[in-house]
Amino acid sequence: MTNALIIRLAMVDHASALASLGRATFKQAFAHLFQDHDETLERYLEQTFTLNKIAKSLLKPNNKYWLALIDEKLIGYAKLKLRSSHPLCRGRRIGQLQKIYVDSTEIGGGVGRALVKIIEDEARRQLCDRLWLSVHEGNAQARGFYEHIGWRDIGQDTFAIGELQLSYRIMVRDLES
Template sequence: MSDSTEPVADLTATHIRRAHAGDAGALALAGAATFLETFAGILHGRDIVEHCRAQHAVEVYSAWLADPACASWLAETDRGDAPVGYAVVAPAKLPLADVSDDDLELKRIYLLSRFHGGGVGRELMRHAVAESRARGARRLLLGVYAGNARALAFYARNGFRQVGERSFQVGRNTYGDAILALHLHE
């Protein structure tokens, strides 16, 4: 222990930037960490591990980063650039009868819980919505675990409304998701 009276830096200070090809490893780490943190104790542990191994592999993020139809942002600490959250927007691939080419999907938006409540999630969402509008999207769609009350409340505060449901496979089990939409040009 130090006797120093020097002020301690705010460890929750972050910045958000557009992700680039070299960020696949950081996105994969943040993806697996935030998924584990969000769903440990809610979903079966074996399913979480299997899901993270497959869906949060570096190759998944590398493919998104290489695809000009996708956009990603990375939230990092101001102290050492540790990845703490991220968002990914991609062409919509959700089971809705009216999905069209002018819809985009918020594939992922996650943030470590110690950074909740400080505006970082809202800022990640702002980037995703601005990008979707700039691309001329009609709607920004997303799928969210129907039992994730905190996420559902966050999306509702950001103007999303439920437009459907889907089954979502995590490991060996299937869970219910709500499909939400934000209409971008009303």
């Protein structure tokens, strides 16, 4: 891992940078799922990564975002959503690792592991006993990463974006206190 990696908690004034990075990394990672559905992808990006939406999200007390920077350049981010359960993972002390993206130029450099560690540490501090996430079924790279760092697959779910029905795996991590 490079020594210049810095991970910092995001504040509302990072909304614009996060909206741009979120949009770019989503496209990098998932544009192939929208083959022949370009308009659906564009609509999703327009609706999801607006400055207003990201700023509102940053201000919600249950949400925490971290930014990963290398040599001052923003190259990744992750989001923890507290008190967010799933039908396969219910309870009062459940959190969600809702987003994690590393720029394609930095994949495999240890940034993802560092972001997940910060999320898990913060979830423990907030007295979560379990975290869950959803990962696209075809995203073998991310699924392999999560398994490698101790998450386990507990089942399947679907999510619609426009006319597309996407199939996801639900994975969990039990947090020992």
